[in-house]
Amino acid sequence: MSGVIGADAPAEPQAAPAQRRERPQAEDRGILSVADWRRGRVRLTTRLTHLILLLSLVVVGLGPILWLAKSAVTPTQDTLRQPLALWPNGIDWANLAEAWTRVEIDKYFLNTVIIALGVWLVQVVVATTAGYALSVLRPRYGKIIVGLVLATLFVPSIVLLVPLYLTIVQPPLLGQSLINTFWAVWLPAGANAFNVLLVMRFFDSLPREVFEAARMDGAGPYRLFWSIVVPMSRPIIGVVSVFAVIAAWKDFLWPMLVLKDPAMQPLSVRLPQLQQFIELDVFLAALAIATVIPIALFLVFQRLFLNGASLGGAVKG
């Protein structure tokens, strides 16, 4: 079972004809029929439209990123005077090194990585254990919990902003503020209803005979979880992981609120403030560095994103 097929498994039945349609022969058709494609005028217009579409996508989608990559190694004066020229006065590789060391992007980069890894771990642990308890072990009160988890999807996140902040400032039982600790970002990330539902759907689709067989062979609930369910659920753990890391990397408002100490802040929080006191070329180099990891993840897990988004849409629907 490849990762992508596994990820598709819990999607809406709507996706089923999609897969069937991907495969078959040439008469696989969309809006235009085979006959349409044979007509010269239609074909020419379509080809031309697609060419224009491709060019616009390159300019609009890739353009700004390429510009950023170019400007990251361009001297400030060139970027200011001729923003669209290609290195009129040569390439300045030193920008990147300066951003990394002198502006301490390395530190904020590391903070971002620590935050992302923690968020990833918390989300995966919460989602898999909860999915296992609710979809495989199925206690009688499970429906109530699922309902309560589902209900949180309907509460806009802004309602949570202030009370959640106060929870972090004065956490119950702990007696010590979590402000300026990574826990403040890690822990609330676990309360992600979307992940729980996604994993539950996947677990629901696993064959129950395997669980029963493992039970017959004497596997307890922990053994069943660790040796059977977790290995079988690698595809969905992959989906949750990639989205957890990307979301943590993008997050801005929440880390800005709870990580006030600049030494703890991730790139997203630090970059807007750095802008005020570093030179433009170094700043743009810093922006480029902040973009490398998400883009790399995207390129590696492209299919996951391009199928995963539809999977997200299916769940939202």
Add this chain to the structure above:
Amino acid sequence: MTQLTPTTAPPPLPATAETIERTVAATRRRRGVAGWFRGDGPHILVFLLPLLFSFILFSWKPIVDAAVMAFQHTNLIAPAEWVGWENFATVLSDPLLGKAVVNTLWFAALALLLGYPIPLVVAVLMSEVRRARGLYSALAYLPVIVPPVVGALLWKFFYDASPNGVFNTIAAWFGAGPFPWLQDQATAMPSIVLFATWSAAGGTIIIYLAALVGVAPELYDAAEVDGAGVWRKVWHVTIPQLRGVLLITFILQIIGTAQVFLEPFLLTAGGPANSTTTVLMLIYKYAFQNSLGGDYGAATALSLMLAVVLAIFSAIYFRLTRSWSTS
């Protein structure tokens, strides 16, 4: 132990899988508290612990808190004090509120105007691409991957109002501009929406593409038999087939734009002259940018009001559209 219900007592039938299952279910029900401890009960709770911990502390409790705090004065030092509807009165009498509401509506309207049709058109065109469709979707999705902070700071530079600004240089190629972009009250909001559309359209395109693949080819065949050309097929088959998804993306976009924060916060900080201050920025201002200490009560009151408006809007919307949505 009280659940000895005679109706579920297994009749003397041959032991089919069904009867066994029923027996197991019945015994399980009869086991009661002691059985719960002997069986999986405690272990299930162990597995539920992470969920309960994070959702109670960071989701359910804050939701309840929000409803309570809106009627309190809280400053973290003195004990919270009940003040009735005072927070709501404070918020409603804030002269900035009207401005913020109008701005948010303006943002939503512009975002619909730009952000709603563009992904649809692109997705419909893209669904007809036969070769390298993956390349198209990857290119369209790229801006979604760029961290929003990086995107906003980058676009802020693109929006430089001088003739040497990136966008003004491009505009000059076509003999237009220079435009003031973010510096002018009239163009600031459209500029923000343009950026927001750029950074979000890819996600919507992917959703539409998935829905487009699900349109049954037979419908197009049938339309052709009836003599429909390309445009009529798009208008009478494709769009109606997408209406379920279109309705959902519409409501999601409204809910999303009502909570817009990062874009105006980073691009204009609400200026010039509060022309881009949104409701969420106002909430942020009450709670976190107050020199007198956070007015958490007012902030929660406003966020509750926004949530209620959104809920009412969604309810009305779904009621109105139920008749013509898919199944």
